[in-house]
Amino acid sequence: MLAVPAQAGANSAVGPDGAAFYDPPASVVPSAHGSLIWSTPLAGAPGLAGATNTKVLYRSVDLQGNAVAVSGVVSVPVGTPPPGGWPVISWAHGTTGTADVCAPSLDSDASYLSHPYTSLTDQTLAQWVSAGYAVLKTDYQGLGTAGEHGYLIGVTEARAVADIVTAARELDPAVGTRWVAAGHSQGGHAAAWSDAQAQAWAPQSTLLGAVALAPASHIGTLYDVTASPLGSLLTGSAGTGGAGTGSAGAADAPSPFxxxxxxxxxxxxxxHLPGILTPAAANLMPLAQTDCIDQLRQSDWGRLPFSKTFAAGADLSALRSILDANDPSSLKFSTPLFVAQGKADTTVPPTATDAMVSQLQLAGQPVTYKTYPDVDHRSLIAASYTDALAWVNARFER
Structure with missing residues (x-):
């Protein structure tokens, strides 16, 4: 059952319908991060079964220090909350794209371009609701709302994941202050960064840990075939969401990511993209502003070999520096991290996750690692649920 609140957004303004929901007046955006701009009730998808569902627009802060609007969905279990309020899962989604049309809160039916992925994810998220958790789903900064989406940029991911927790409690006081970050693929990357940074960013809430399913890592290495043996796994498996796009060992495979x-x-x-891309790749870059990941797979990005993506002799050092700076492998955590990886994954290489976990554990970080034989990228979400639930329940002492 999808429940609709009798008075959705009682603690915020009621947002407009359609595209206007994502486009607030510039004058209302500057304010405390995590505060609500407006909200609107949801009677169906992308709400979750067994919950009171509300679409929200809330405030966060980008890398340049500017206040930005971020959209998402708040799903609160129907019934009486436990003492202290509903425990919280702040969910970070896997790759849908960087175009505004790829924001998961737009997934009301099969016309949404990433519906196969987000609808599959929501089946497992509904199980979290059934287990007594409020589930919050951020779209991330710049997806659906103004500005560019900082895909795989850890700081902005973590802020969006943390700020929706504050916003949800403003919307509904039954939402508790204790929470766990969780996510898949790109969202696994976001969950790891949240585990490292969210407590300091949003100290009014208590972060208990994070669950990272097939987290993106070593992207800088994957874009440099000379750097290490990981480089041989290059672009066909270097992506961070959805199904695989090629053989994990195909060093010159196309990459829609x-x-x-x-x-x-x-x-x-x-x-300086014009200086590092071939003309063919540069001509395809506008597709990132219109297509989601499944459409990019079917586009020329799904056929353009890596050798024809970057200009001969291009200096990729600036790109590599940014990607390395956003790798989760050297993060420091004050709360535990649970990592899960399917061994049949052709999207996030299991060897990359193995290396990430090894680096973190060697540095003394509190990481638990679970692998799943014969489980691919998307199937991991459901396959890992029982283990993730037990781990999260232990964090909440449930």
Missing amino acids: TPLILTGAATAGDI
């Missing part, structure tokens, strides 16, 4: 990675990196520094 490349325009997303470049778009995200450009939000964190000047990488």
Whole structure:
């Protein structure tokens, strides 16, 4: 059952319908991060079964220190909350794209371009609701709302994941102050960064840990075939969401994730795309502003070999620097991290996750690692649920 609140957004303004929901007047955006701009009730998808569902627009802060509007969905279990309020899962989604049309809160039916992925994810998220958790789903900064999406930029991901927790409690006081970050693929990357940074960013809430499913890592290495043996796994498996796009060992495979990675990196520094791309790749970059990941796979990005993506002799050092700076492998955590990886994953290389976990554990970080034989990228979400639930329940002492 999808429940609709009798008075949705009682603690915020009621947002307008349609595209206007994502486009607030510039004058109302500057304010405390995590505060609500407006909200509107949801009677169906992308709400979750067994919950009171509300679409929200809330405030965060970008890398340049500017206040930005971020959209998302708040799903609160129907019924009486436990003492202290509903425990919280702040969910970070996997790759949908960098175009505004790829924001998961737009997924009301099969016409949404990333519906196969987000609808599959929501089946497992509804199980979290059934287990007594409020589930919050950020769209991230710049997806659906103004500005560029910082794809795989850890700081802005973590801020969006943390700020929706504050916003949800303003919307509904039954939402508790204790929470866990969780996510898949790009969202696994976001969950790891949240584990490292969210407590300091949003100290009014208590972060208990994070769950990272097939987290993106070593993207800088994957874009440099000379750097290490990981480089041989290059672009066909270097992406961070959805199904695989090629053989994990195909060093010159196409990568529909490349325009997303470049778009995200450009939000964190000047990488001068015209100077590093071939004309063919440069001509395809506008697709990142219109297509989602499944459409990029079917476009020429799904056929353009890596050798024809970057100009001969291009200096990729600035790109590599940004990607390395956003790698989760050297993060420091004050709360535990649970990492899960399917061994049949052809999207996020298991060897990359193995290396990430090894680096973190060697540095003394509190990381638990679970692998799943014969489980691919998207199937991991459901396959890991029982283990993730047990781990999260332990964090909440449930």
